[in-house]
Amino acid sequence: xxxxxxxxxxxxxxxxxxxxxxxxxxxxxxxxxxxxxxxxxxxxxxxxxxxxxxxxxxxxxxxxxxxxxxxxxxxxxxxxxxxxxxxxxxxxxxxxxxxxxxxxxxxxxxxxxxx
Amino acid sequence: xxxxxxxxxxxxxxxxxxxxxxxxxxxxxxxxxxxxxxxxxxxxxxxxxxxxxxxxxxxxxxxxxxxxxxxxxxxxxxxxxxxxxxxxxxxxxxxxxxxxxxxxxxxxxxxx
Numbered sequence: 001x002x003x004x005x006x007x008x009x010x011x012x013x014x015x016x017x018x019x020x021x022x023x024x025x026x027x028x029x030x031x032x033x034x035x036x037x038x039x040x041x042x043x044x045x046x047x048x049x050x051x052x053x054x055x056x057x058x059x060x061x062x063x064x065x066x067x068x069x070x071x072x073x074x075x076x077x078x079x080x081x082x083x084x085x086x087x088x089x090x091x092x093x094x095x096x097x098x099x100x101x102x103x104x105x106x107x108x109x110x111x112x113x114x115x
Numbered sequence: 116x117x118x119x120x121x122x123x124x125x126x127x128x129x130x131x132x133x134x135x136x137x138x139x140x141x142x143x144x145x146x147x148x149x150x151x152x153x154x155x156x157x158x159x160x161x162x163x164x165x166x167x168x169x170x171x172x173x174x175x176x177x178x179x180x181x182x183x184x185x186x187x188x189x190x191x192x193x194x195x196x197x198x199x200x201x202x203x204x205x206x207x208x209x210x211x212x213x214x215x216x217x218x219x220x221x222x223x224x225x226x227x
Contacts, residue, residue: 100170103216
């Protein structure tokens with residue numbers, strides 16, 4: 001079975017500081033990994049994904065994430081946080097060999113960037 | 116192109132009543148997914164349509180939930196009768212094979 005763990009319910013960071021939102025996953029095979037963001041009163045927006053190739057993936061709004069197979073992690077990072085980054089962030093996984101099965105999501109991490 | 120549209124955006128109903136949520140996917144997307152997030156918990160898969168067929172409905176909580184996708188276009192998710200634990204945000208997403216998911220804004224359902 002596939003699963004995603006986001007160990008932090010809330011992450012607080014000062015504007016201008018680097019941020020990290022943690023994600024670990026479990027799949028039986030090789031993973032497709034995703035990050036989505038939900039701003040207030042908005043739907044889930046795609047940020048970035050890891051399919052294959054370079055372990056460091058760059059996405060929208062200056063975010064990046066590093067796939068670490070040995071640690072089964074896919075932490076989301078940004079070098080310098082903005083107040084406008086405050087939102088709910090979801091990590092998701094799908095087994096690459098499972099056909100068109102649906103994404104499995106974590107419970108989300110609320111990021112609060114303080115000016 | 117238009118995105119995934121969900122209606123209504125909010126719904127407040129009493130326990131025992133019926134509610135129908137609607138999702139209009141991106142035109143031409145064969146895959147349509149319903150997900151639900153209960154407050155503070157993960158986004159949980161409910162079911163997956165490929166065109167008008169139910170590919171996977173393993174996440175449907177119980178037989179009070181009925182999803183349809185007539186003609187392979189829009190989809191409805193009916194809850195009848197609604198219970199308090201059905202409250203949450205219901206998301207719909209669509210995709211074409213090989214592409215990523217596009218999510219709608221969600222319907223926030225509150226059962227009182």
